[in-house]
Amino acid sequence: MKAxxxxxxxxxxxxxxxxxxxxxxxxxxxxxSTPAEAVERIADASIVYTNKINLSDELxxxxxxxxxxxxxxxxxxxxxxxxxxxxGIAVCNIRSYCTAxxxxxxxxxxxxxxxxxxxxxxSVAAGEWQTSDSPFLLAHSIRExxxxxxxxxxxGELGRGVARxxxxxxxxxxxxxxxxxxxxxxxxxxxxxxxxxxxxxSLHCPLNEQTRRLxxxxxxxxxxxxxxxxxxxxGGLVDSAALVAALEAGQIGAAAVDVLPIEPPVDGDxxxxxxxxxxxxxPHIAWASNVARQNAIDELAANARAFIDGERRNRVx
Numbered sequence: 603m604k605a606x607x608x609x610x611x612x613x614x615x616x617x618x619x620x621x622x623x624x625x626x627x628x629x630x631x632x633x634x635s636t637p638a639e640a641v642e643r644i645a646d647a648s649i650v651y652t653n654k655i656n657l658s659d660e661l662x663x664x665x666x667x668x669x670x671x672x673x674x675x676x677x678x679x680x681x682x683x684x685x686x687x688x689x690g691i692a693v694c695n696i697r698s699y700c701t702a703x704x705x706x707x708x709x710x711x712x713x714x715x716x717x718x719x720x721x722x723x724x725s726v727a728a729g730e731w732q733t734s735d736s737p738f739l740l741a742h743s744i745r746e747x748x749x750x751x752x753x754x755x756x757x758g759e760l761g762r763g764v765a766r767x768x769x770x771x772x773x774x775x776x777x778x779x780x781x782x783x784x785x786x787x788x789x790x791x792x793x794x795x796x797x798x799x800x801x802x803x804s805l806h807c808p809l810n811e812q813t814r815r816l817x818x819x820x821x822x823x824x825x826x827x828x829x830x831x832x833x834x835x836x837g838g839l840v841d842s843a844a845l846v847a848a849l850e851a852g853q854i855g856a857a858a859v860d861v862l863p864i865e866p867p868v869d870g871d872x873x874x875x876x877x878x879x880x881x882x883x884x885p886h887i888a889w890a891s892n893v894a895r896q897n898a899i900d901e902l903a904a905n906a907r908a909f910i911d912g913e914r915r916n917r918v919x
Contacts, residue, residue: 603910604628605649608635612653612897613674621903622651625910637661644668649906652680654865659685670694670909674898677836678918679809687919692909693919697902700894701763704834707888708764708804709771711858714749715830716740720879749770753800755781755793755816756807756835764804776800781807781816797824802832806813809836817841822848828855834888837862846872849881856880860888 605626611633626649632716635643635655644665646810650657653674654919662668662685671681686693714720714863725731731739751774754761760792765775776799779790786792797802807813817831818841825831825875831854833840842863857880862871865886873883901916908915 603648603669604646604733605630605651605906606643606647607631607651608640608643608655609633609653612896614890616892617896617899619899621900622906625903625906630882641665651902654680656680657686658682662686662689662691670838670906672902673905677808679836681918683919691919692917694909694916695918696898696905697916698759699897699901700889700891701759702727703891703894704760704888705767706833706835706891707860707884708858709767711739711832711860711882711884712747712802714882715856715858715880716745716747718744718780718879720882724879728824742880750774750801751776751799753778753791753796753798753803755803755805758806759835761804761806764806773802782812793875794824797821798826800829801826802830803838804832805835806836807839808834809838815841817845819844819847822853825854827852829860830855831857833858834860837865842872849878858882858884860884861886 603626605622607622607629610631617633623679630643632643640655641661641664644661646667647665648667648709649670650668651670651672651674656673657680658683662682668689668691669687671691671693673693676695676697678695679695681693683693722739725739725741730741731891747768748771753776754765755778757777761777768775776796777789778790778796779786780794781793791799793830816839822844831845845857849857857881859873862872862873867874872880905916
């Protein structure tokens with residue numbers, strides 16, 4: 603069975619591909635693929651591996667030998683799932699491969715913002731400590747996690763990992779019910795209740811039509827004026843312009859954003875223009891520790907092997 607990896611460069615380097623080569627020796631690896639190149643490269647492939655390539659209905663229909671699509675990600679929004687199902691193509695994502703990496707990123711960003719590390723760094727760079735009359739430069743607030751409430755939107759593997767870490771710091775954790783739902787299951791709080799009560803909100807939900815721009819002007823207006831928003835899920839969950847406006851107006855206290863609606867942001871984004879020290883923007887790397895990226899390759903291979911053996915593992919379709 604011929605296999606192709608369309609965008610291996612998105613996984614970074616220094617990864618052991620032996621698990622993939624053990625699935626099938628006929629494996630072609632491409633660092634990147636344009637839409638036209640993807641059509642050509644998967645035309646006679648039975649197995650396609652990808653991270654972020656958009657596999658549309660048109661592209662899937664042009665690959666008559668295609669039997670399996672393996673994602674090196676949990677999200678499936680770049681795959682036309684209905685088309686894959688129509689053509690009898692299995693689609694598998696990977697799960698539980700980057701929990702530690704994402705959790706550490708969330709907590710690192712949160713500690714940086716609550717302890718005002720960017721602000722203190724700017725103050726030192728500006729010479730404020732060097733010219734101070736005091737040995738301590740208390741120019742910015744320092745907040746303790748132990749007296750804060752963390753609200754989580756999306757309580758899957760990643761949400762649970764962040765909850766465990768937050769509790770280890772003594773934080774109170776509340777979990778939002780599904781946004782827009784009138785049902786609040788036991789152990790959850792209504793979405794609007796979480797907006798009002800949480801000192802920190804961390805997003806771990808999928809991007810779909812119900813969650814697109816889940817956080818906009820109306821939601822920021824309901825949040826505490828010292829609240830912190832952390833998004834390591836999908837950029838489309840947040841209205842970038844509304845977030846900038848909320849930060850500038852003091853409607854919320856700070857934000858850490860690892861994802862943007864368009865990646866890479868070739869046409870810019872309002873968050874990239876914001877210069878305040880209460881915003882951290884990173885280039886979609888919360889998931890990307892060396893261990894997590896190798897875990898992704900190992901999980902990808904395990905999914906493909908299970909499919910060949912007639913087993914269902916992490917099947918979306």
